[in-house]
Amino acid sequence: MHPYTDITGRLLICCPDRPGIVAGVSQFLFSHGANILDASQHSTDPREGLFFMRMVFHLENTGMSREQLEADFREKVALPRQMDWHIDYTDRRKRMAIMVSKYDHCITELLWRWRSGELDVDIPLVLSNHDHLQKLAADFEIPFLCLPVNAENKAQQEQEAIKILQEQNVDFIVLARYMQILSPAFVSHFPGRIINIHHSFLPAFAGARPYLNAYTRGVKLIGATAHYVTNDLDEGPIIEQDVARVSHKHAVDDLVMLGRDIERQVLTRAVKAHVEDRVIIHGNKTIVF
The missing domain is CATH 3.40.50.170 (Formyl transferase, N-terminal domain)
Incomplete structure (x- = not known):
């Protein structure tokens, strides 16, 4: 029996602006079976060079735990892009x-x-x-x-x-x-x-x-x-x-x-x-x- 079968998360990101951030996050979620429900982003002017994003995603009928999802995201997406990030889950009030x-x-x-x-x-x-x-x-x-x-x-x-x-x-x-x-x-x-x-x-x-x-x-x-x-x-x-x-x-x-x-x-x-x-x-x- 899967420990988690239904996950809806809200991912918040701040990092240096560079090409491919949205694509990298989206590809990661897609590869883990997630459906993106909402996405918003903002880039500061080039002098400050920062990128901010909020993405809401849903995983259903997956055997992946939240801990594993976050560990994978940290290693494959966040660390290479110097991200300050966190994920909150909608089932926890x-x-x-x-x-x-x-x-x-x-x-x-x-x-x-x-x-x-x-x-x-x-x-x-x-x-x-x-x-x-x-x-x-x-x-x-x-x-x-x-x-x-x-x-x-x-x-x-x-x-x-x-x-x-x-x-x-x-x-x-x-x-x-x-x-x-x-x-x-x-x-x-x-x-x-x-x-x-x-x-x-x-x-x-x-x-x-x-x-x-x-x-x-x-x-x-x-x-x-x-x-x-x-x-x-x-x-x-x-x-x-x-x-x-x-x-x-x-x-x-x-x-x-x-x-x-x-x-x-x-x-x-x-x-x-x-x-x-x-x-x-x-x-x-x-x-x-």
Whole structure:
């Protein structure tokens, strides 16, 4: 009996640009009995000389294990072409933890889309520094953990959070308006695996009060940005952004209300892109297929 008889994988590749990459990957998959379901690619300008690709493939009724497939790909395709690559498989749902403070609009959107089947993830827990949203998590039957944070206990609480997230085998974390700055020690445990929603169209109006700053500046557009968290506050690789047009007639409260609608949509799109393996991080940029 074959150990694996039905494999659908998502292959992400970054490598130096050169002729024959698509042909080499396609020929490899064909020779292993795979049917290519979707393929997207992007080449940077010649000065940078990089190639990015996402390919979705399906193998059916094959005796080849995932480990053997990946070993063959590494030896025959990846190493000769200096590829940075990985394969995720659609039959394994990613485990997404949500961290949140008091604002409920982003987490509510995520939980509603998760329950409706739109987000194909498991959510092992909601972690918060306040207890305000405990009932919301309970309504969705998701465990809720409150770790209050202050200046004296922040390092200790972060270590406790790291321990719990690792025990839960969390694949990635969504900061759904978690109003704490994560330390470099925390971020280092989850590189490229923490998604934050910032209530501004970055790089404009970084920091804690972007709507007030936007109002004071008299902007005509407000927006939201979902990005991966790095040690540089609000400067990590951007996954998704959107804007809404405003005018002098809008007060600060109007900007906040409009902005929260954008935040929900932008964060959801970013999370879906991450879950569906459509994002490649390159330096401080992303390629989103």
